[in-house]
Amino acid sequence: MSAATSKGKVRAGDAPLVKWTLIIVALAFMLVALVLPLASVFVEAFAKGWQVYLASIRDPDALSAIRLTLLASGIALTMNLLFGLAAAWAISRFSFRGKNLLISLIDLPLAVSPVVAGLIFVLLFGLHGWFGPWLDDHSVRILFAVPGIVLATIFVTFPFVARELIPFMQAQGTEEEEAALVLGASPWRMFFSITLPNIRWSLLYGVILCSARAMGEFGAVSVVSGHIRGETNTLPLHVEILYNEYNFAAAFAVASLLSLVAVVTLAVKKIIEDKTGIRGEKA
């Protein structure tokens, strides 16, 4: 973006040789580190033809993995949307004790390794964990079942929506909302007519990042899944299983679905950035 403003002003270090060397190095690195691996996924996926590709995705275990992944990321998204809004609202509109602590806590899942995140739930809900015996007595399954996978997904995607909203809402201030209230709007009216339209793009941006991460999560989910085929395997886990069964074409076919999600995410992210001029501070 800053290149546009400095255009035309050639500085001492900007000799064409330096410029082109840098561009070529950057492009070559991108090609080797990003484009080639992504392309290889699709090449491998179609290595045995269309039929094998379709069959691997239509396989009942693959379909069940797709359903579970959508379910877990859908729930995680909804929860984080509600929480993110509430947290951003509280932090940007009110001042209270422990506000800074709350802001730091929201970032915790980004700092904790996903494996540890998974083990936290084993410690809580495992048969010998804190709540395990009680849950077992009441025949409630959390660990090695869908609820555990959903919880782990929520945990690792916790910060995404809130982190997008907080700086944006803080910067925006409260004048418009106060005006609405003074003019006699109900709090809900104010929220839907003023706040939501103002924050919609950063909200959507957070949602996109959150869902991409939720669908791709491997580590934490792997710990709490139990790897039961057709029941508790998410897409990333299913890819690993197929790969370990020498079923390379099918593994990459399923992996190509996840890669597609990534490409779509990138495209939507770019559109939002162009629309709003906001840029994510994290990948």
Added chain:
Amino acid sequence: MKTYGFRFALAAIALILLPLIGCKPGAVSQKSVTLLNVSYDPTRELYQDYNIAFARYWKAKTGQDVTINQSHGGSGKQARSVIDGLPADVVTLALAYDIDAISKSGQIPANWQSRLPNNSTPYTSTIVFLVRAGNPKHIKDWNDLVKPGVAVITPSPKTSGGARWNYLAAWGYALSQNHGDQGKARQFVAQLYKNVPVLDSGARGATTTFAQRGIGDVLIAWENEAYLAVKELGKDKLEIVIPSRSILAEPPVSVVDKVDEKRGTTEVAKAYLEYLYSDEGQEIAARNYYRPRSQAIAAKYASQFHELTLFTIQDVFGGWQNAQKTHFADGGVFDQIYGK
């Protein structure tokens, strides 16, 4: 205009989430039952075949439909999951030590190994070598693995059940070559692990490292895993070498009593394991390159399984508990020789 775009985006998200409605676990009826078999890595293909056969047998016998769900992973990790509450109706793991661990947590009685014939091991295997086609490094027996310049692939015995069998097989061979001298056996095994460039965490991971990624000159592997790799990846790429002497690997099975009582699956879980000893079960094991216990089926598949001297962990190491304590516990012999 802007608002319009936002509504459109919301609608798109709603569309993505729509398939979620109607996702709920299938109903359980009286006429059908599900079992969860928690197993180790290399048995995937075996139980794929066996589950079909058992479902057919059980349907004919009782009229009940049985669906068997599978979970695979490193043996120790799987045992850990069952201890933490993975509701396994049966466990079919790589070594007795891992089922002992589940037993200690109270879900299986301590005498589990005497409840089924042959130490609750319906099929056995052994440890062999997989080399590149043409055997360019001329590997024939264990003593070829300690030669300089030979890269050996084997997973970490700390995490992999198969790798512990590998380690113990090498140790047992060295003992037999040195008139039972433990010090010399230790030297031999230490020398061998000096030739290991990478320790994978599981047997299947080690196989892909060797076969798919092309690292190393020789893979120490389960016999069934070696055969499967040759079958899947091609005779023109890999070759199996049978050493003169190896260990009789006994991967045992057990029902998980606590889970079965709770789920009401005791009867079908027991039948599931007992049927492994039937002619059909034994034949499926043999077809998947496991050595059958049944003499008749073993004779039928004799050409597939090469003769070699096999020793048991009981005879050479005094059982799993001892072997584990001496060799694989923290600070044990493996830590001492691999740390150096």
